Amino acid sequence: MPELPEVETIVRDLARLxxxxxxxxxxxxxxxxxxxxxxxxFGAGLEGQMVGEVTRxxxxxxxALEDERLVVNLGMTGRLLMAGAGEVDEKHTxxxxxxxxxxxxxxxxxRRFGRLTRYSDEAWRAWEARLGVEPLGGEFTSQWLHEQAxxxxxxxxxxxxxxxxxxxxxxxxxxxxxxxxxxxxxRAANTLTAPEARRLHDAVxxxxxxxxxxxxxxxxxxxxxxxxxxxxxxxxxxxGRQGEPCPVCGTPIERIVQGGRSTFFCPRCQK
DNA sequence: AACGCGCCCTGTCCGC
DNA sequence: TGCGGACAGGGCGCGT
Numbered sequence: 001m002p003e004l005p006e007v008e009t010i011v012r013d014l015a016r017l018x019x020x021x022x023x024x025x026x027x028x029x030x031x032x033x034x035x036x037x038x039x040x041x042f043g044a045g046l047e048g049q050m051v052g053e054v055t056r057x058x059x060x061x062x063x064a065l066e067d068e069r070l071v072v073n074l075g076m077t078g079r080l081l082m083a084g085a086g087e088v089d090e091k092h093t094x095x096x097x098x099x100x101x102x103x104x105x106x107x108x109x110x111r112r113f114g115r116l117t118r119y120s121d122e123a124w125r126a127w128e129a130r131l132g133v134e135p136l137g138g139e140f141t142s143q144w145l146h147e148q149a150x151x152x153x154x155x156x157x158x159x160x161x162x163x164x165x166x167x168x169x170x171x172x173x174x175x176x177x178x179x180x181x182x183x184x185x186x187r188a189a190n191t192l193t194a195p196e197a198r199r200l201h202d203a204v205x206x207x208x209x210x211x212x213x214x215x216x217x218x219x220x221x222x223x224x225x226x227x228x229x230x231x232x233x234x235x236x237x238x239x240g241r242q243g244e245p246c247p248v249c250g251t252p253i254e255r256i257v258q259g260g261r262s263t264f265f266c267p268r269c270q271k
Numbered sequence: 272a273a274c275g276c277g278c279c280c281t282g283t284c285c286g287c
Numbered sequence: 288t289g290c291g292g293a294c295a296g297g298g299c300g301c302g303t
Contacts, residue, residue, distance in 0.1 A: 002296065075297055111280045113297060170296055219296065
């Protein structure tokens with residue numbers, strides 16, 4: 001569910017609420033969500049620790065602790081909620097953190113594709129190094145995009161979603177960015193010209209920034225830390241809109257499958 | 272090495 | 288009303 005804008009929205013909210021708080025108690029109700037250690041070790045390792053900065057790397061929520069990090073990946077249906085914020089179906093509560101002020105932070109996940117992992121600083125650096133560049137950061141330039149895409153023959157939509165290249169772009173925003181850039185999602189990555197790479201670069205940043213401004217896209221499951229839905233779904237131009245007229249030219253939007261995932265595009269506007 | 276595919280899991284919706 | 292199949296925002300591991 002959550003791509004960069006959704007994770008960024010949650011992180012910004014939690015960054016105002018968590019730093020300085022101490023974790024008093026950890027209850028793991030779904031041990032399969034914990035990566036790399038037992039639920040008991042996970043809980044014991046976290047209890048008593050003070051929370052530092054809350055940041056985002058790719059689609060991960062990174063919660064700094066005293067000498068390590070708690071990294072939360074939401075998978076498809078994960079939510080990280082301040083308890084009391086909206087009803088939560090207790091059946092799918094995976095982990096409950098009780099803080100020293102009595103408030104609770106709840107990890108909730110219907111499909112349980114999400115993962116919670118404790119990392120030492122060194123382990124985190126090593127893991128994080130395998131991720132690609134941040135699309136809203138300075139390393140992501142149109143020239144970089146052109147050069148890197150030139151090394152791959154996969155479809156540009158599939159290339160965009162590969163987190164080893166650029167992080168944070170998932171199935172929704174890949175379709176949306178390619179529509180804004182007027183590029184056919186089936187084009188091989190290495191066929192992009194420099195002007196096309198620039199259009200795609202600008203489109204990726206624009207769509208992510210717009211989506212952050214509207215607090216992300218809720219199709220079904222996504223909620224922010226307060227349990228609220230994002231506001232960007234109605235502003236999607238092509239995602240989920242097969243058969244509807246292209247907002248630019250009126251041609252019906254098409255749906256195809258690439259790498260097992262749905263892609264939506266305008267067959268007339270996107271070349 | 273790069274690439275495509277199946278799988279992890281639960282829920283919902285659609286056609287028969 | 289029930290049932291099977293397709294599909295859903297992610298990411299990993301496998302085989303080729």
